[in-house]
Amino acid sequence: MMAASSQFSGVKTPQYHSFPKITSLQCHSAFSNWLHFASFHSPSYTKSSGILIQRHSCKSRVFKVSCEEGSVDVIERKRIEKSRLGEAKNELTCVMKFGGSSVASADRMREVADLILSFTGESPVIVLSAMGKTTNMLLLVDTIEELFFIEELHHRTADELGVDRLIVDGHLEELQQLLKGIAMMKELTLRTRDYLVSFGECMSTRIFAAYLNKIGVKARQYDAFEIGFITTDDFTNADILEATYAAVAKRLNDDWNSDPAIPVVTGFLGKGLRSCAITTLGRGGSDLTATTIGKALGFREIQVWKDVDGVLTCDPNIYPRAEPVPYLTFDEAAELAYCGCVLHPQSMRPAREGDIPVRVKNSYNPKAPGTLITSSRDMSKAGLTSIVLKRNVTMLDIVSTRMLGQFGFLAKVFSIFEDLGISVDVVATSEELDHVVEELERIAVVNLLRHRSIISLIGNVKRSSFILEKAFHVLRINGVNVQMISQGASKVNISLVVNDNEADQCVRALHLAFFERADTSMCSTLYPAEELTRPLLCLETRQNSPERAAH
Numbered sequence: 001m002m003a004a005s006s007q008f009s010g011v012k013t014p015q016y017h018s019f020p021k022i023t024s025l026q027c028h029s030a031f032s033n034w035l036h037f038a039s040f041h042s043p044s045y046t047k048s049s050g051i052l053i054q055r056h057s058c059k060s061r062v063f064k065v066s067c068e069e070g071s072v073d074v075i076e077r078k079r080i081e082k083s084r085l086g087e088a089k090n091e092l093t094c095v096m097k098f099g100g101s102s103v104a105s106a107d108r109m110r111e112v113a114d115l116i117l118s119f120t121g122e123s124p125v126i127v128l129s130a131m132g133k134t135t136n137m138l139l140l141v142d143t144i145e146e147l148f149f150i151e152e153l154h155h156r157t158a159d160e161l162g163v164d165r166l167i168v169d170g171h172l173e174e175l176q177q178l179l180k181g182i183a184m185m186k187e188l189t190l191r192t193r194d195y196l197v198s199f200g201e202c203m204s205t206r207i208f209a210a211y212l213n214k215i216g217v218k219a220r221q222y223d224a225f226e227i228g229f230i231t232t233d234d235f236t237n238a239d240i241l242e243a244t245y246a247a248v249a250k251r252l253n254d255d256w257n258s259d260p261a262i263p264v265v266t267g268f269l270g271k272g273l274r275s276c277a278i279t280t281l282g283r284g285g286s287d288l289t290a291t292t293i294g295k296a297l298g299f300r301e302i303q304v305w306k307d308v309d310g311v312l313t314c315d316p317n318i319y320p321r322a323e324p325v326p327y328l329t330f331d332e333a334a335e336l337a338y339c340g341c342v343l344h345p346q347s348m349r350p351a352r353e354g355d356i357p358v359r360v361k362n363s364y365n366p367k368a369p370g371t372l373i374t375s376s377r378d379m380s381k382a383g384l385t386s387i388v389l390k391r392n393v394t395m396l397d398i399v400s401t402r403m404l405g406q407f408g409f410l411a412k413v414f415s416i417f418e419d420l421g422i423s424v425d426v427v428a429t430s431e432e433l434d435h436v437v438e439e440l441e442r443i444a445v446v447n448l449l450r451h452r453s454i455i456s457l458i459g460n461v462k463r464s465s466f467i468l469e470k471a472f473h474v475l476r477i478n479g480v481n482v483q484m485i486s487q488g489a490s491k492v493n494i495s496l497v498v499n500d501n502e503a504d505q506c507v508r509a510l511h512l513a514f515f516e517r518a519d520t521s522m523c524s525t526l527y528p529a530e531e532l533t534r535p536l537l538c539l540e541t542r543q544n545s546p547e548r549a550a551h
């Protein structure tokens with residue numbers, strides 16, 4: 001039996017999972033010729049594909065934020081004068097990325113500006129995502145009327161910050177035209193989809209840079225696709241190309257040296273090498289924008305500001321008692337990210353290559369220490385670091401119909417995936433899965449096992465026996481049957497497949513056992529056998545817990 005590596009791609013919360021992935025694979029090929037694949041399903045975009053816009057113009061959009069201090073608001077300016085950001089510096093020093101939740105409103109933008117200014121010794125490059133849920137809204141807009149919410153959010157924010165609405169009006173008009181086009185054509189290509197969602201970052205950065213200028217902090221807005229973010233032409237999930245680093249460094253450094261102003265860069269966006277069209281880096285891609293800039297400019301730190309106190313021991317939406325993980329290695333963080341947790345899957349790559357520490361912080365609670373991600377850390381006492389859940393997985397159970405040990409069976413299976421353009425860590429939609437099944441059935445009996453979840457245990461796999469022993473103990477006393485297990489080649493990830501409807505309960509029980517109780521037998525000894533399968537078993541055994549009180 002061999003267990004191949006689990007490759008995870010994907011993004012955080014379920015509504016963000018626009019691109020289903022085949023995510024894990026376990027092979028029992030040598031003797032019995034059967035294979036399991038687990039594939040990840042997600043709601044797909046509501047619009048069908050097709051061709052609408054032949055080629056996006058490579059020309060800049062019209063609006064650029066002026067850096068003149070002439071119109072600075074006097075009252076606010078006084079406040080800023082206390083902390084003249086980067087004044088004494090002659091070079092840019094770090095990158096600070098703020099996610100959508102950090103810049104969701106005018107108040108949030110003000111707080112973020114204050115936060116940035118509190119780093120008096122820094123001259124940061126700022127990377128921003130679209131405001132709040134703008135990207136999701138843009139993907140759901142079907143009619144021009146529905147554009148109202150996006151228009152209203154950006155106008156209100158500009159008004160409340162005291163910057164001219166005109167700063168986004170050009171984009172809102174362009175957006176309207178685009179939606180008219182999409183409605184007329186009744187189709188939306190991936191390329192057009194990227195163009196469509198790009199408006200979110202283009203507008204948030206313009207408003208924020210204008211606000212910084214208004215309060216007397218010289219800032220300059222940049223569209224990433226205009227300053228050297230060169231990508232593949234894989235619309236909706238483009239990869240950053242090597243040429244990006246030198247180009248971005250040159251542009252930002254040159255501008256800073258000739259006329260210092262805090263750069264405010266659109267996250268998430270790039271420009272396709274061949275198409276010259278706007279591309280996006282996959283959902284949550286602003287993290288990758290930030291680490292790319294960090295590596296390009298050789299910074300000593302990359303800060304990623306979110307709405308949680310760092311990377312947590314599990315998803316706080318599943319279990320609110322999740323705690324921040326103070327230190328992580330790039331390997332651990334990458335594995336968490338591949339599993340769809342907190343960070344963009346590719347975002348650790350530039351940081352690791354440049355050996356630049358990444359700090360994940362909470363913009364709502366800046367005093368919290370957050371999580372520091374570095375190339376190595378003291379693993380002598382490390383056991384389990386974090387638990388990640390990926391729901392809505394389909395397992396493919398493949399049993400060869402030919403002779404046992406048939407030479408080339410595995411090769412044939414993989415060639416089917418290759419022919420269909422699907423790899424175990426790349427996009428697969430359910431229709432694609434149907435094709436896979438059809439093809440595989442020529443050589444094997446195939447069972448699709450739907451409604452499964454992958455629970456990934458990220459940690460020190462040098463202690464994998466301990467982790468597994470404890471995990472299986474907890475799952476057994478919760479009456480949960482593990483249907484597949486796989487240990488990642490990266491050696492920091494053990495993945496277990498369970499039924500979807502048991503998954504949340506498993507995560508909570510595992511969290512309790514690994515992070516809150518020293519002894520898992522507490523979970524088994526406190527309860528008589530017939531109660532062991534009750535939901536939230538372990539939670540209910542906690543003495544004095546709020547959950548217990550509530551029951």
Ligand SMILES: Nc1ncnc2c1ncn2[C@@H]1O[C@H](COP(=O)(O)OP(=O)(O)O)[C@@H](O)[C@H]1O
Pocket residue numbers: 012098099100101102129284305306307308310311312313314315316317341342343386
């Ligand atoms: N293990 C985890 N640690 C921290 N956050 C997690 C974890 N798992 C899921 N999340 C979710 O990820 C969210 C942060 O990611 P995201 O929304 O992409 O941030 P941002 O948009 O600010 O960049 C949190 O609000 C939290 O709900």
Ligand SMILES: N[C@@H](CC(=O)OP(=O)(O)O)C(=O)O
Pocket residue numbers: 098099100101129130135136200267268282283284285286287
């Ligand atoms: N706005 C994009 C890019 C991004 O990184 O967003 P956030 O930082 O809010 O996850 C998205 O929603 O995917």
